Amino acid sequence: MTATKRMTVSQALVEFLAHQWTVDGDIRERTIPGMLGIFGHGNVAGIGQALKQSNVEQPDLMPYYQARNEQAMVHQAVGFARMHRRRATLASAASVGPGAANMLTGAALATTNRLPALLLPSDTFATRVADPVLQQLEQPWDIGLTVNDAFRPLSRFFDRVQRPEQLYSIALAAMRVLTDPAETGAVTIALPEDVQAEALDVPVEFLQDREWHIRRPLPERGPLARAVAAIRGAKKPFLVAGGGVLYSDAEDQLRALVEATGIPVGTSQAGGGSLNWDHPQYLGGVGATGTLAANRLAAEADVVIGVGTRYSDFTTASRTAFQNPDVVFVNINVAAFDAYKHGSQIPLIADAREALTALAAELGGLAVTPDYAERIAREKAEWDRTVDDAFAPSGLALPGQTEIINAVQSSSAPEDVVVQAAGSLPGDLHKLWRVRNPLGYHVEYAFSCMGYEIAGGLGAKRGLLANGDDRDVIVMVGDGSYLMLNTELVTAVAEGIKIIVVLIQNHGYASIGHLSETVGSERFGTLYRSYDPEARNFQGDDILPVDLAMNARSYGIDVIEVAERPGAIDDLKAAVATAKASDRSTFIHVNSDPRIYSPDGGGWWDVPVPEVSTLESTQRARDEYLVEQANQKPLLG
Incomplete structure (x- = not known):
């Protein structure tokens, strides 16, 4: 007779995940070495209870990490996976409705980047006994549709555990996709809140160690x-x-x-x-x-x-x-x-x-x-000479981004990791950051998700620490992206995980502002300015009195403010050195002139310009666009 263990679906899933191993040649590591979670009525009595029980009985079985935002949980998992070269990632558990929906952006990012992330969003009652439950999405043309169905086009694998017995096949299928280099990305298992708490007799075999060998297909x-x-x-x-x-x-x-x-x-x-x-x-x-x-x-x-x-x-x-x-x-x-x-x-x-x-x-x-x-x-x-010239000190009180990049890199160690995702920084880093280590450059540019940087950097640091690697992770972020998602600074403080965040204050969207100019839209809507009731726009000179250094300080993180003065670049270098010497997370705030651009690399990006316009700036941009578009091919080769 098959040996079994009486468990809830959530308890069985947590224990199952804890015993999955990725094998890549001589390397063997846990596929899911931890789980991030935010609890609500959808999962507090399911996954939440299972993690609590595991923490009491076997604290090392499935470590739980507290997050502040569901989207950020997935970003952490992606940053972790990058540092582990896709051999390991983290699971992310969210409550029903808005908690689950908050993870959609993270799912799209993971899939687009071909990086594994396991998503466990809670779902509405499978029995529908409490229908409609709080936070349930209702569509009169499809009563069975829930928020979690939005994960289908964003995931490389999606399924819903509607009966406890389905757990076995779903969990195994999810692991196959998660560890397949050709298919990996967001893997989503939707968990109805009632099913999470239901019990079944779980075969002990399901809970034992299982190895997933990375496929390395040879060329034909x-x-x-x-x-x-x-x-x-x-x-x-x-x-x-x-x-x-x-x-x-x-x-x-x-x-x-x-x-x-x-x-x-x-x-x-x-x-x-x-x-x-x-x-x-x-x-x-x-x-x-x-x-x-x-x-x-x-x-x-x-x-x-x-x-x-x-x-x-x-x-x-x-x-x-x-x-x-x-x-x-x-x-x-x-x-x-x-x-x-x-x-x-x-x-x-x-x-x-x-x-x-x-x-x-x-x-x-x-x-x-x-x-x-x-x-x-x-x-x-x-x-190389062009970059050297661009890196030369300008003596400006308000330096450009190129000088800032050089200051950060020259003060960092060869093995340090720079993390970035959106704005003008990816373009400048791609041209200017002098990578000195295989894992030293992590720019999430498949989805280029504003708000990824801090959460992704925290995940990258978790991934390194899991490997016994204590190199520094340096997150570079503009104020626009910082304002999108910055609360994982609290997570870093709570767990004592050290990251260095360099915030470049542009008072708006520097990248889209520049793009707006090139397409003839004259930076409309890209500046952070007070509203002008007469012009009915935000294009004036009245800069907002926002203090992002104070915001970061309120989270409990160490903050260094680089003053706007001719020696600002030297002060920034000193700030990075101080942050590296510290064993705590540090937030460095530096002001920048977004209109000082990096050296041109000769590349073009197709952003269509209106065929007709009453604006002279747009008309000029259209003429320039047609010149570049003439070089475009229907296929690469």
Whole structure:
């Protein structure tokens, strides 16, 4: 007779999750080493009770972490997963209705970034005995529809436990997707609040340790041979390294391949860290936010080798980055969906590490021509000089973002991690941040979610600490994004988790303000100003008396304010040094001039401008837009 244990659905799920292990070669770690949760009537007697019982009986079984915002819980899980190269993540439990709905943005972010996150939103009564329950969404045309159905298009896996017996198949299916490199993203298990508390006889086998081995598919011989032939025939090959390089632990294989062949490399935002900034073959970011060096060679490349990239519009500069009319794409990706993107001529469905190893073996003796090697070195040196010049002290009391980035980096350690997500910072960091460690660059730019930074940085720090790694995590954030979601500073204070937050005060949306100018909208609605009742807009000069340093101080975090004076950059460097020396979280506030721009990288981003307008600024922008749009391709190659 099968041994069983009488448990509630929630108790069984918590214990099940605690015994799941991810295995990647010689690395074995817990897939779900902890759970974030905010409790309400939907889950306080279900998941909440199960976590309490676990805490009393086996405190290390499933550690509970308190959060302040449901969206931020998922952001923490994503930051954690990035630092673990997708081998581990955190679960996030929310109450019914608005608590669950608050996680929708996080679900979309996880799925878009191809990073695992387990979501456990509570749901309305399966029995409908208390129908309609508090916070229940009611649609007269579909009574069974709940808020949680909104997770369906945002998740890589979605199911609802409507009967206790369904838990087994649903939990196992969720784990399969969570640990599958080709399918991972947001995994959602909706839990009706009555079912959470119902009991069943759980087979002990379900609660025992279970291993999930990461698939590392080898490249098939036919596609590999075609890829090798294309690369061998190339005169100007160029490699785009995406996040898949890092998630596959393939940086060593990438470095070996490009050192042997001399092929230059540009990275997507997710691929930052694939090579250190000073590697001879590394030309920096590529695409709309890329460097002149990378974009110039990308434009001329006759064979582009994409490794672990999903080729977003920023990476392709809205399909204008690769201008060679005869360009051929070799697109290596573990997911067929991404390998076939944009009509790629040679899709190679394989793990990045395995594919790079195979290519290196097949391309033995291949090297770029001396002329091309010289061109690569010249472009890299020219861009490095451009950045050095941009980093030169200006002496301004109100420095630009470029100087601020240099001050933060020059005061940090090579292994430190910069975390960012939205605004003008991703573009500037992609061009300017000199990455010195594979995990040192975490810019969430698939969803570019305002408000991700602090929660994601906290999750990244959790992920590092779980690995016994105490390097510093430096969160850089503008005031616009900070105001979207900053309450996880309280979580950092409560748990004594150290992060360094550098807030750049622009008094508005610097990135969209600049974009607004380029499309002829003259920064309308992008400034933080007092309302002008006569003009009926917010475009005046009356800056709001908002004190974000005081706001952060009210959370209990250490705060350093950098005064607006000619020595501001030196003061910022000193502030970062002080924050690094501290064992507590520190918030650094610095004012910036958002109209001082970083060096141009030659990229373009397709943001349509109205065909007709009475505004001269929009008319000019439309003319400029048509010039750039003429370089756009219907497919990449």
